[in-house]
Amino acid sequence: MENMDQIFIKAQTLIEALPYIQKFNNKKVVVKYGGSAMVDGELQHNVIKDVALLKLIGMQPIIVHGGGKEISSWLSKVGKDTKFIEGLRVTDQDTMEIAEMVLNKVNKGLVQMVQQLGVKAVGISGKDGATLKVEKKLVNGRDIGYVGDITSVNTELIDTLIANDFIPIIAPIGLDENYDTYNINADDAACAVATAIGAEKLAFLTDIEGVYKDPEDKSTLISVLTLDEADDLIGDGFIGGGMLPKLKNCIDAVKNGVTRVHILDGRKEHCLLLEFFTNRGIGTAIINKGGLLDNE
Numbered sequence: 001m002e003n004m005d006q007i008f009i010k011a012q013t014l015i016e017a018l019p020y021i022q023k024f025n026n027k028k029v030v031v032k033y034g035g036s037a038m039v040d041g042e043l044q045h046n047v048i049k050d051v052a053l054l055k056l057i058g059m060q061p062i063i064v065h066g067g068g069k070e071i072s073s074w075l076s077k078v079g080k081d082t083k084f085i086e087g088l089r090v091t092d093q094d095t096m097e098i099a100e101m102v103l104n105k106v107n108k109g110l111v112q113m114v115q116q117l118g119v120k121a122v123g124i125s126g127k128d129g130a131t132l133k134v135e136k137k138l139v140n141g142r143d144i145g146y147v148g149d150i151t152s153v154n155t156e157l158i159d160t161l162i163a164n165d166f167i168p169i170i171a172p173i174g175l176d177e178n179y180d181t182y183n184i185n186a187d188d189a190a191c192a193v194a195t196a197i198g199a200e201k202l203a204f205l206t207d208i209e210g211v212y213k214d215p216e217d218k219s220t221l222i223s224v225l226t227l228d229e230a231d232d233l234i235g236d237g238f239i240g241g242g243m244l245p246k247l248k249n250c251i252d253a254v255k256n257g258v259t260r261v262h263i264l265d266g267r268k269e270h271c272l273l274l275e276f277f278t279n280r281g282i283g284t285a286i287i288n289k290g291g292l293l294d295n296e
């Protein structure tokens, strides 16, 4: 049984959250939920509970999800090799079909979890309502298949869902001008959506504490990165794998007016609540030089 001290600490935590709850009331926040932080069911339920809480206390959360690990696992089950170039999956037609099936499955699984908590959610992909239009993305001039570069975001469907109290849950698939299906890096999709809807916050949940100068050395975690510092880290080759598109998207999001962009460890219980509602910032915040830190 809880003693009075423990109950008092809980009450204090709620009071500490009050100014943030007021500040973010009715504000749109995009949560990019990466496949690396989806690896077990309990973890997913915890993340989804936090997002549902954001909604119930008056914020407008939008989830953009990945599922890269699950796509790779299904590709290997059917005996298909998978290859990444600069953090992007080389996507031929068969890979596209499997990626779409897996992302739709992940999407509906997340919808199910939100609904189970008594909060309304609708799962869509970028194809629905032509939300995400793309053109073929070239990597250093190289064609890597059906990988889309977002050319426009039609926010009509997202806005309608928010206006009707649903949490939109978006899978990173888009259509090109010929209505062909394209695979979109989920970080690209989250950044484009956050920018288009004028989100106040964008939080990337991944499987690492934040950006490290040296990922092998846990003492090199960077808590705040200005845009110039982030550019330098990329230029100096400190950033690899899936962190590369993520950090590039953080830079773009800040440049395009999203004031608070964070990379958080989605494996850490309640990382969203800790970042949003306490003055103990966690993970890496990417800010404009001179920009306010999240919880200032």
Ligand SMILES: Nc1ncnc2c1ncn2[C@@H]1O[C@H](COP(=O)(O)OP(=O)(O)O)[C@@H](O)[C@H]1O
Pocket (backbone or CB within 6 Å): 033, 034, 035, 036, 037, 066, 068, 069, 187, 205, 206, 207, 208, 210, 211, 212, 213, 214, 215, 238, 239, 240, 241, 242, 243, 244, 246
């Ligand atoms: N400098 C760095 N700091 C942090 N992570 C890095 C860095 N360089 C490469 N990474 C890798 O990027 C990964 C995160 O990207 P990714 O696996 O695509 O996540 P998600 O599926 O959440 O989008 C980390 O697990 C880490 O291995």
Ligand SMILES: CC(=O)N[C@@H](CCC(=O)OP(=O)(O)O)C(=O)O
Pocket (backbone or CB within 6 Å): 033, 034, 035, 036, 065, 066, 067, 068, 069, 071, 087, 088, 089, 099, 147, 148, 172, 183, 184, 185, 186, 187, 242
């Ligand atoms: C083009 C491209 O790379 N698309 C990604 C889409 C899913 C994704 O980005 O998932 P995570 O956020 O879990 O990495 C892929 O096929 O893996």
